[in-house]
Amino acid sequence: MVRIYAEYIEVWYAQRRIEILPRLRGENGHCINYRHVIDWLVRKPGAFENYRYKDDLFPTSQFRITYDLLRNQYDPKRANKQYLKILELAAKDGETLVNDILRFLINQADEINFEIVLQMVTSRQQPPSITEVNVQAVDLTVYDRLLKFDVLMIDDFGYVKQGREEMEVLFTLLAYRYERGSMLITSNLPFSKWEVIFKDPMTTAAAIDRLVHHSVVMELNVPSYRADQARKRKNKGK
Numbered sequence: 001m002v003r004i005y006a007e008y009i010e011v012w013y014a015q016r017r018i019e020i021l022p023r024l025r026g027e028n029g030h031c032i033n034y035r036h037v038i039d040w041l042v043r044k045p046g047a048f049e050n051y052r053y054k055d056d057l058f059p060t061s062q063f064r065i066t067y068d069l070l071r072n073q074y075d076p077k078r079a080n081k082q083y084l085k086i087l088e089l090a091a092k093d094g095e096t097l098v099n100d101i102l103r104f105l106i107n108q109a110d111e112i113n114f115e116i117v118l119q120m121v122t123s124r125q126q127p128p129s130i131t132e133v134n135v136q137a138v139d140l141t142v143y144d145r146l147l148k149f150d151v152l153m154i155d156d157f158g159y160v161k162q163g164r165e166e167m168e169v170l171f172t173l174l175a176y177r178y179e180r181g182s183m184l185i186t187s188n189l190p191f192s193k194w195e196v197i198f199k200d201p202m203t204t205a206a207a208i209d210r211l212v213h214h215s216v217v218m219e220l221n222v223p224s225y226r227a228d229q230a231r232k233r234k235n236k237g238k
Contacts, residue, residue, distance in 0.1 A: 006023070007022065007023055009021050034057045034090075038084065038088050041087075042084050042088050049077075055217055059087075059099070060095075061191070062103045064208070065192050066112060068190040072190075082113055086102070101121065104127030106201065106205075143173060143176040150182060152183050154185045158189045158194065158197045159187075159188070167197065170197070170198075175207075185211070191208050
């Protein structure tokens with residue numbers, strides 16, 4: 001049985017509520033719960049690479065960063081298998097526990113893989129608590145003016161190294177814009193490398209968490225447009 005409310009629907013079976021889902025409106029809407037598809041993906045990991053709803057299979061920014069790290073450590077096929085096994089752990093042993101373990105390994109370990117995560121889950125080893133992120137107050141009048149724009153675009157994000165004060169301004173901008181206005185960001189750096197921008201792992205995780213929520217992440221493995229145009233001009237001049 002399904003009960004329909006204004007903002008969500010409830011799925012009931014044998015007089016027990018088994019699921020709550022947001023009510024979607026309009027065309028092309030979808031709601032993917034990784035717990036419903038993870039068993040199938042673990043059996044057929046090859047389908048994950050080009051899975052249409054792949055971006056919905058990163059419950060938090062820690063899972064997304066972990067996936068990027070695995071892609072750096074292993075070939076794509078093995079990285080996908082490793083990540084899907086970690087996601088399966090989250091579905092069966094608790095997303096909060098696995099998320100905390102991933103956060104700890106991202107910040108402290110030299111390597112991250114399914115076997116390490118499984119060992120920590122099995123032993124019920126609790127990672128250290130999250131360090132509180134403190135960013136000094138910044139005059140927000142400038143950010144209020146930026147809210148007048150429908151879309152704020154930052155190109156080549158992380159291309160130029162910034163000092164601590166510049167990082168705090170950038171973090172405040174992202175936090176202030178969060179759920180208030182749209183942003184379009186391009187970067188050559190995967191999320192796993194963003195610590196070079198925000199200087200410490202906790203501020204990095206906080207910034208990524210605000211960006212990936214409500215967002216669409218697009219990975220473009222294409223040749224450089226500028227390099228291609230430069231080659232065309234060079235060949236034209238010959």
